[in-house]
Amino acid sequence: MRILVIEDDAVLLDGLKVGLGLAGFSADTVSTLSDAQAAIESDTFDAIVLDRMLPDGSGLDLLRRMRAASNRTPVLLLTAKDAVIDRVDGLDAGADDYLGKPFDLDEVAARLRAITRRAEGRATPQLTWEGITLDPASMEVLKGGDVISLSRREFAVLLALMENPTMVHSKQILEARLYGWQEEIESNTIEVHVHKLRHKLGATSIETVRGVGYRMGRQ
Amino acid sequence: MMRSIRLRLFLILLAATGAVWLLAVLWTYVSTQREVERVLDARLTEAARMVSSLITDHHIDVAAAADVAQAAAAPEGFDVHAGDYIRQLSCQIWSLKGDLVGRSESAPTTSLADHESGFAEKLVNGERWRVYAVVNPELGVRVLVGDSIEIREKLVGDVIKGQLVPALAILPILAGLIWLSVGRGLSPLRQVADALSLRSADELHPVDDSGAPREIRPLLGSLSALFQRVEAAREREKTFIAYAAHELKTPLSGLKTQAQVALRSDSHEVRANALKQISLSVDRTGRLVRQLIDLAAVDSLDKSSASETVAVYAMVEELRGEMAVLVSSREITVESEFAEDLAVSVADKTLLRLALRNVIENALQYAPRNSSVRIMGKQTAAGTTISVCDTGAGIDEKDEQRLKARFQRGNSANTLGSGLGLAIVEMALTKLGGRLSFGRQAGFCVCLELPVSKA
Numbered sequence: 140m141r142i143l144v145i146e147d148d149a150v151l152l153d154g155l156k157v158g159l160g161l162a163g164f165s166a167d168t169v170s171t172l173s174d175a176q177a178a179i180e181s182d183t184f185d186a187i188v189l190d191r192m193l194p195d196g197s198g199l200d201l202l203r204r205m206r207a208a209s210n211r212t213p214v215l216l217l218t219a220k221d222a223v224i225d226r227v228d229g230l231d232a233g234a235d236d237y238l239g240k241p242f243d244l245d246e247v248a249a250r251l252r253a254i255t256r257r258a259e260g261r262a263t264p265q266l267t268w269e270g271i272t273l274d275p276a277s278m279e280v281l282k283g284g285d286v287i288s289l290s291r292r293e294f295a296v297l298l299a300l301m302e303n304p305t306m307v308h309s310k311q312i313l314e315a316r317l318y319g320w321q322e323e324i325e326s327n328t329i330e331v332h333v334h335k336l337r338h339k340l341g342a343t344s345i346e347t348v349r350g351v352g353y354r355m356g357r358q
Numbered sequence: 359m360m361r362s363i364r365l366r367l368f369l370i371l372l373a374a375t376g377a378v379w380l381l382a383v384l385w386t387y388v389s390t391q392r393e394v395e396r397v398l399d400a401r402l403t404e405a406a407r408m409v410s411s412l413i414t415d416h417h418i419d420v421a422a423a424a425d426v427a428q429a430a431a432a433p434e435g436f437d438v439h440a441g442d443y444i445r446q447l448s449c450q451i452w453s454l455k456g457d458l459v460g461r462s463e464s465a466p467t468t469s470l471a472d473h474e475s476g477f478a479e480k481l482v483n484g485e486r487w488r489v490y491a492v493v494n495p496e497l498g499v500r501v502l503v504g505d506s507i508e509i510r511e512k513l514v515g516d517v518i519k520g521q522l523v524p525a526l527a528i529l530p531i532l533a534g535l536i537w538l539s540v541g542r543g544l545s546p547l548r549q550v551a552d553a554l555s556l557r558s559a560d561e562l563h564p565v566d567d568s569g570a571p572r573e574i575r576p577l578l579g580s581l582s583a584l585f586q587r588v589e590a591a592r593e594r595e596k597t598f599i600a601y602a603a604h605e606l607k608t609p610l611s612g613l614k615t616q617a618q619v620a621l622r623s624d625s626h627e628v629r630a631n632a633l634k635q636i637s638l639s640v641d642r643t644g645r646l647v648r649q650l651i652d653l654a655a656v657d658s659l660d661k662s663s664a665s666e667t668v669a670v671y672a673m674v675e676e677l678r679g680e681m682a683v684l685v686s687s688r689e690i691t692v693e694s695e696f697a698e699d700l701a702v703s704v705a706d707k708t709l710l711r712l713a714l715r716n717v718i719e720n721a722l723q724y725a726p727r728n729s730s731v732r733i734m735g736k737q738t739a740a741g742t743t744i745s746v747c748d749t750g751a752g753i754d755e756k757d758e759q760r761l762k763a764r765f766q767r768g769n770s771a772n773t774l775g776s777g778l779g780l781a782i783v784e785m786a787l788t789k790l791g792g793r794l795s796f797g798r799q800a801g802f803c804v805c806l807e808l809p810v811s812k813a
Contacts, residue, residue, distance in 0.1 A: 148608045148609065148611070148612050150609070150612035150616060150635045150636075150639040150642075151608060151609075151611050151612035151615055153612075153616070153631070153635050154611075154612055154614075154615030154616040154618075154619055154632070154635065155615055157619045157623070157628055157631070157632065158615050158618060158619045158622075161619065161623060217611075219604045219605070219607035219608055219611075220604060240607035240611040241610040241611040241613075241614045242611060242614075242615075243614070243618070244614075244618040244619070244622075245618075
């Protein structure tokens, strides 16, 4: 899942980027409201982690602008202000969830999974398709009761596909989901990951729609 | 100083009442004495004249006349009430040659008086007498009528006694009444005390003095004012604590997240980076904590009227020593450009030190690596200005005011600062009667303007 983290504290920002990466997310980071605005306008994210107080203004203003522009990306608000009134303000401004500092990395990851799941209208955290079960929290994939071992990137590709199994995902979208903008993408990476996934899950598990992209296949 | 107002008032009132009473008794004594003298003297005169005229007219013989005087002159009142007073008048009739012609029963046989006529006092047989003499030249006799002064004094004494006895009997009752009245009069004080003692430590609202007596209103007013100051101080503390807690949460989040990353990652590189970030954050958080303590210190230091002379050079040197690690780690040259004997007189040395340290630290933090920071001092008639200049980006003019507010950082995203420094400097300078300003002639300068000391 591709996450935009907006936080002005450099150490925390770095920690979130690496930590969320370890939890199977791909995090892009910005530290000001103006950079965040630009990123949101030019890219699509599965969720946004937003700090409330930023050097050039309040995160809540950005949130209100986003909601006013019909941007429905789930937003997890991070803040040092966690009195009831502050939480109410944050949720009323359009946040999907609220986390007070200092927080636990696992909790950030769990809450991100929860708000994206709700945004997709799913009730259970596990994704299932044609005998394949994927648990985003434990990063575990099962097929016919057997645990399938996947690399983090293979997992991220499979997760992207299984979130919308019938939709065709273009290579660009999958790449964007997989990496932050800063990282260089090798041209054939997605093909390599899909190839490995087919090898582990079965040849028909992922279907290629020629010239368009990939989607989950029928067994 | 007596400890109880009630006891104090009681004793004062009792003493005052007693004094008034004593004065009244004294006055009565004097006036009674005078009145008794006047009345009894008039009686003596009358009796003497009567005797004299009786014997002149030969209505009565000389010897009997003296008794008549006594019978006629005794006022009825004395007769009835006190037998002691009956035989008080004595009458003697002397021939001008010096023989006792006649005397009343109570009169002594020796002469009551030697003088020719009028009033006189004399000691006869150990008794003091007041005697009126009248000379009857026709018969060649002198009539002396006298009464015992002792009896006169007894008369006055009886009047005074008649006043003192009931007074002494009433005194304990009066004392009790005074004690109760004073207690009652002081009840508003007790009510205020009760109301105050029922308050919890949080109840610092003003004391309601609408129903309070005028005398204790100033006290209540001062109490309310004190409450207000205490409340303001507590509010400041609360704000500060909330503020400090709030500001520490972000660095703590960073530390925790990085620690979790370090624990989870198998990659040496990721772990090394996380640990480096943790170390960086600890430095920064340490500075933040120190600044928070500075802020609390500046906040709580009150303007004092005293003034201390500070040798600026020594202070700057000391601060440079403290920041030697920062100076060398950022490869910055620090130059002091002012006279070594530059001295300023300020109300509080600590305030100046805190202000100066934060300005120098800011400059060292934000100046480009391997550049120089200059500290300059200038003394004019208006006061002393200490400027700290660096070749860094400085701050936009429009950001100046905002930066002085607590926890505002420059926009240039150098996130090393807590945003507290300039707030501390500004607050300290304000307390010293000075001003914080910025200059842009030789790089970016932060100027501490200190007024000329009035001392």
